[in-house]
Amino acid sequence: MSDIKAAISRASNALHLSAFSKYESYTNRARPFDENLLSLLEEQLRIAEVKRVERRTKYAGFPQIKTFNVFDLSRDRLPYLNFDEFRELASCRFIDEKMDVVAIGPSGRGKTHTALAAGYEAVKRGYSVRFKRASDLVNEMSEAKSEKRLNSYLKALNRFQFLIIDEMGYLNYDIASSSLLFQIVGARYETASTFYTTNLEFSKWPQFIGDEALASAIVDRIAHHAIVLNMNGGPTGWRLDHARSKQQRPPQE
Numbered sequence: 001m002s003d004i005k006a007a008i009s010r011a012s013n014a015l016h017l018s019a020f021s022k023y024e025s026y027t028n029r030a031r032p033f034d035e036n037l038l039s040l041l042e043e044q045l046r047i048a049e050v051k052r053v054e055r056r057t058k059y060a061g062f063p064q065i066k067t068f069n070v071f072d073l074s075r076d077r078l079p080y081l082n083f084d085e086f087r088e089l090a091s092c093r094f095i096d097e098k099m100d101v102v103a104i105g106p107s108g109r110g111k112t113h114t115a116l117a118a119g120y121e122a123v124k125r126g127y128s129v130r131f132k133r134a135s136d137l138v139n140e141m142s143e144a145k146s147e148k149r150l151n152s153y154l155k156a157l158n159r160f161q162f163l164i165i166d167e168m169g170y171l172n173y174d175i176a177s178s179s180l181l182f183q184i185v186g187a188r189y190e191t192a193s194t195f196y197t198t199n200l201e202f203s204k205w206p207q208f209i210g211d212e213a214l215a216s217a218i219v220d221r222i223a224h225h226a227i228v229l230n231m232n233g234g235p236t237g238w239r240l241d242h243a244r245s246k247q248q249r250p251p252q253e
Helices: 003-014 033-060 083-091 111-124 134-146 150-158 175-188 212-224 238-247
Strands: 100-104 129-133 162-168 193-198 226-230
Touching: 033 111, 033 129, 083 111, 083 226, 100 111, 100 212, 111 129, 111 162, 111 193, 129 134, 134 150, 134 162, 134 175, 150 175, 162 175, 175 193, 175 212, 212 226
Parallel strands: 100 193, 100 226, 129 162, 162 193
Antiparallel strands: none
């Protein structure tokens, strides 16, 4: 390596400009200097964007990455789902409009997949996103309350433009836990978007909330300004279908 190439490499690495350290891959001596410079800058921007998305994705706390383009959107599986509303989620316009989203249906219908795909789209578009399972959220809030830091916890959580609360209704809560959940719902009502996934229709939420009046207050705030995805119907869930499809594959020779 020549002295000049070594110096460029050292300076590029010191400035964290990885594209410039490999400038020969993105430049052509036959082109004018400004065109080569533009190529380098565009590649550096691309690298920075990839790293930004990776960083925000990690911070969001997604258990895994899911995307809309691999979602099995078929009428047989989801006969009651409004496909236009579903596809519109990828635009993230609902976040700008501070709307909530509620995906309702039994296990295996793709509710969490949908929430994670919406979250990943939001991350790519620069929104601040956080994923929480409902049980973890309630436990963390209970712990924060016992340590007299509930207000700071709520403030930190409500700074996120998009919050995903997964698996509402899978566990029953006592009144104290449900009251904590109401604080999140109330604080984010018409001020920031929240995506809820649940296996229960709204009419059955008192079963896990534990109090009719509190359940009504929570549902009223969520349903008032929300996109409701009806993911009921169909003979089996995705996980069972997927397992069967694996079993039915012919053996490879």
